[in-house]
Amino acid sequence: MTDNGKPSEELVTVGRVTTVYGVRGWVKVHSYTEPMDNILQFPNWRLQGPKGWEALEIDAGKRHGKGLIVHVKGIDDRDLAARLCQRDIAVARELMPELERGEYYWHQLEGLKVVSHFDGEDHDFGVVARMMETGANDVMVVRGGADKRERLIPYLPDQFITNIDLEAGVITVDWDPAF
Template sequence: MGDSSERRVLMGKVVGVFGVRGQLKIESYSTPRDQIGRYRPWLMGRDGVLVEVRPLDVREQSKTVVIRLPGCDTREQAELRLGEEIWIARSSLPAPAADEYYWVDLEGLQVRLQDGRELGRISHMIATGANDVMVVQGERERLIPFTQGHAVLRVDIDAGFVEVDWDPDF
């Protein structure tokens, strides 16, 4: 994948074995689930030790996604891959639409109030039923809804900040 410092996006995880020919069941974090098959190459592994892989087949099977990998031809070989994560380069993702953001692009941004006071940085995002939530780490942790035009007034990826309308005591 070239530059090892390039940002990566976690796209899924191996959660099971399918059949006896080395196929794997994966939990896909893309929407729709089988969309994960559009991205190449994958980096697969665990504990930060990743190897470039180009899946041979990716298909939706009932409520899961089943994949076939080169050199993984038996159930025993497939079982060795259980728990592996699937990552892709951030550059593999299509450009987001206007006013849409990938979480990986928001994580690490400074969060500040309209008057310039800083609340901290986005450590990660959480999906809820109603909206996404920024987990902001500063002098304390804050959970701020990522609702554009309400709590979120402005996002400037290039300048590295999100401006919010938020009570700093909350």
């Protein structure tokens, strides 16, 4: 755990407990995984608490309506389950499945510097502050850079994303600095 309360390098945030469900200790979960029920592959979660990341074992989980509900081992009461709400869920990074070449997890892209060589000139757009899903495609929210602007750049490899170099920490885009 880092001093700012964010997961350390060994943990990846994969969702959030939102609210209680029923009276037997179940909670609703907003998953950041794709598809959303992939979060259920990880039975050992870490839940962000006031004293850092706490271990949490899931003993049941399923789709419910448009979301997910889970049951935490040892919690069979609505009031106890309420203590878990509005807290981030993380899992150990080494538990994340290996991706194919050219595929990246969002956490790998966040924090990378974004540059463009548009019209023969170099432009520093800042860093990827976060990723977001829009339905049509994912979008990089890029902040900072020389002009201190926020840009929304579609995450479309081979269209706008021309290179991703994780070692150098740089994403090269084909993007007009006026946008």
